[in-house]
Amino acid sequence: MQHYKRLIESKAPVAILLFLLSFGAFSLSLRNNFVWDDVEVIEKNYYSFKSAHIASIVIPKEQEKVIAYYRPMVPISMVVDWDIWGVSPFGFHLSNIIFHSISTVIFYFLVLVMLGELRVPRKEYIALISSVLFALHPMHVESVSWVAGRTDVLCGLFFFLAFTFHILSYRKPRFLALSAACFFLSLLSKEVALAFPIVALGFDLINRRRTSQSVMYGILRYTAYAGLVLIYFYLRGKEFASVPGLAGEGVHQSTHNIYRIWEVLKVLLSSYLFYINKLVFPFDFNAFIGIVPRDPYYLVSSILVILILCVIGFISIRKREDVTAFSIFWVFTSLGPSSLIAIFNISSAPLAERYLYIPSAGYCMLIGYLIFKAGERIKNQKAVWAFTFLLSLLYLLFSIERQGVWKDNLALWGDASKKSPYYAIVHSNYGMALRDAGRTDEAIRELSIALNPDIKDTIRGRAATANNLGLAYIDKGDYRSAEKWFLRALYYDSTYGKTYYHLGLIYFIKGENENSASDYQTAEGYLKKTLEMYISYGRANLLLAKVYMRLGEREKAREQAKMALRSGLIEPLSTEARGILNGPER
Numbered sequence: 001m002q003h004y005k006r007l008i009e010s011k012a013p014v015a016i017l018l019f020l021l022s023f024g025a026f027s028l029s030l031r032n033n034f035v036w037d038d039v040e041v042i043e044k045n046y047y048s049f050k051s052a053h054i055a056s057i058v059i060p061k062e063q064e065k066v067i068a069y070y071r072p073m074v075p076i077s078m079v080v081d082w083d084i085w086g087v088s089p090f091g092f093h094l095s096n097i098i099f100h101s102i103s104t105v106i107f108y109f110l111v112l113v114m115l116g117e118l119r120v121p122r123k124e125y126i127a128l129i130s131s132v133l134f135a136l137h138p139m140h141v142e143s144v145s146w147v148a149g150r151t152d153v154l155c156g157l158f159f160f161l162a163f164t165f166h167i168l169s170y171r172k173p174r175f176l177a178l179s180a181a182c183f184f185l186s187l188l189s190k191e192v193a194l195a196f197p198i199v200a201l202g203f204d205l206i207n208r209r210r211t212s213q214s215v216m217y218g219i220l221r222y223t224a225y226a227g228l229v230l231i232y233f234y235l236r237g238k239e240f241a242s243v244p245g246l247a248g249e250g251v252h253q254s255t256h257n258i259y260r261i262w263e264v265l266k267v268l269l270s271s272y273l274f275y276i277n278k279l280v281f282p283f284d285f286n287a288f289i290g291i292v293p294r295d296p297y298y299l300v301s302s303i304l305v306i307l308i309l310c311v312i313g314f315i316s317i318r319k320r321e322d323v324t325a326f327s328i329f330w331v332f333t334s335l336g337p338s339s340l341i342a343i344f345n346i347s348s349a350p351l352a353e354r355y356l357y358i359p360s361a362g363y364c365m366l367i368g369y370l371i372f373k374a375g376e377r378i379k380n381q382k383a384v385w386a387f388t389f390l391l392s393l394l395y396l397l398f399s400i401e402r403q404g405v406w407k408d409n410l411a412l413w414g415d416a417s418k419k420s421p422y423y424a425i426v427h428s429n430y431g432m433a434l435r436d437a438g439r440t441d442e443a444i445r446e447l448s449i450a451l452n453p454d455i456k457d458t459i460r461g462r463a464a465t466a467n468n469l470g471l472a473y474i475d476k477g478d479y480r481s482a483e484k485w486f487l488r489a490l491y492y493d494s495t496y497g498k499t500y501y502h503l504g505l506i507y508f509i510k511g512e513n514e515n516s517a518s519d520y521q522t523a524e525g526y527l528k529k530t531l532e533m534y535i536s537y538g539r540a541n542l543l544l545a546k547v548y549m550r551l552g553e554r555e556k557a558r559e560q561a562k563m564a565l566r567s568g569l570i571e572p573l574s575t576e577a578r579g580i581l582n583g584p585e586r
Helices: 002-009 011-025 027-031 037-043 051-058 073-085 089-117 123-136 138-145 147-168 175-187 191-206 212-239 257-280 296-318 322-341 359-378 381-405 409-419 424-436 440-450 459-475 479-492 497-514 517-533 538-550 554-567 573-582
Strands: none
Touching: 011 027, 011 089, 011 123, 011 381, 027 089, 027 381, 037 089, 037 147, 051 073, 073 089, 073 147, 089 123, 089 138, 089 147, 089 322, 089 359, 123 359, 123 381, 138 147, 138 381, 147 175, 147 191, 175 191, 175 212, 191 212, 191 322, 257 296, 257 322, 257 359, 296 322, 322 359, 359 381, 381 409, 409 424, 424 440, 424 459, 440 459, 459 479, 459 497, 479 497, 497 517, 497 538, 517 538, 538 554, 538 573, 554 573
């Protein structure tokens, strides 16, 4: 028994154990492919991962504001992955797992430092239980197994470091610089880091640091944090595409302000209950959650749960059970930015499991503390470890099972289409996954479901689906049907530029089959239209270069090939563009 006690109280071996546990639990993701946004961002645009671009990623140039997010740490990490691994899903997934494993270790030390500051006895035991639960929590699968989900993992890693250094800075002010630096890196990873100063302030207040020296030093500390927030918003403002508006703003614009505020509160309260339920019962998964539950019973339940947690927090403060109060405060505060996504038009889905990465830290702190304290009250520590083992095993089994769903787009969107059958995006994505798997007829059926009038979608979304149907018919060699669907896409949304490119492709193919100059000229018109709508579209430049080659206009072809290479092309398209530049081609 003494041997195990010494082991638990030895921080280095425990940290190594937690790293290995986290890594092993998610190692099945190493066999996964790129899915969802990974395909467009990494697999089809890897040529943009150049070290020379890092400075412009961090400090954006004045340009047309077409970027939806300002998260430079994420593309920088992908540049490093590309330099090491090339276009290898294994390498990118390995980085995600390592980031999560490091986050788990940092979280362990965070809990130790926090409990030490609150003078909680036997802190090593509570920190170990909390960290094991954090390492294995099933709601982390989306963040870890999806390469693009590393935004939350990176943000969490720096968030935990920042908070750890924040506490250490109480006694050694030099740690304030490290806290501020990590906070800024967290901001550069994801917007949820804006919750950090509030979390830190809440801990300061709950910890009752109210001496005059603490007040003066606190002013300095929060001035530094506020300054970094201002710098962040300045940099973000140079690149952010637009300021999002309220969800459904057009619908409610003419209604009374009080009604609008109530609608916002309903969404906010319901989203909080949704996320709290996911933290407590992390066994029901869905990659695309298209709506916030808003029925009256759900809303009433949300209000009751939030009130109960607030009362528990208040009583905990009165009884000096500061860990309980702060853990609840952490969950509430860090859920705030993610819950706002349900209110503002920021993402295609208002709710997502990946948003729980940082809030789950507060939940795991709370559960670890309560489990250990329950064992002390019943004077049975064996029951503590037995319960921890069973809960951890349950978490592990569900995490392993869920990683299999993220192995490729076919599995992911097949699962999502069953769980969110009334949303077009899941059927459209599943249809494209079927197409990529060579199951063209099934793809056409699934894409047709997405265009059903009863299926929820935007005009832009319908245009994208019709465009994808056209691509499926190209695969079948049915160019007449393909053209019909491309024209239908333009009927839905005439600004959907990719469709003009695909119409250009159709007429280029017709020109090739029939040796028709008029078809090449029609293709030229569509491709020029495409390039009017995009700042950079290398494929369109290359296809236009080939059109000009067929029309005998070699200088124009060379110019378009140069622009294609400048824009960036994957292989073998870049080789084809260089061939047009360097030698004659039919």
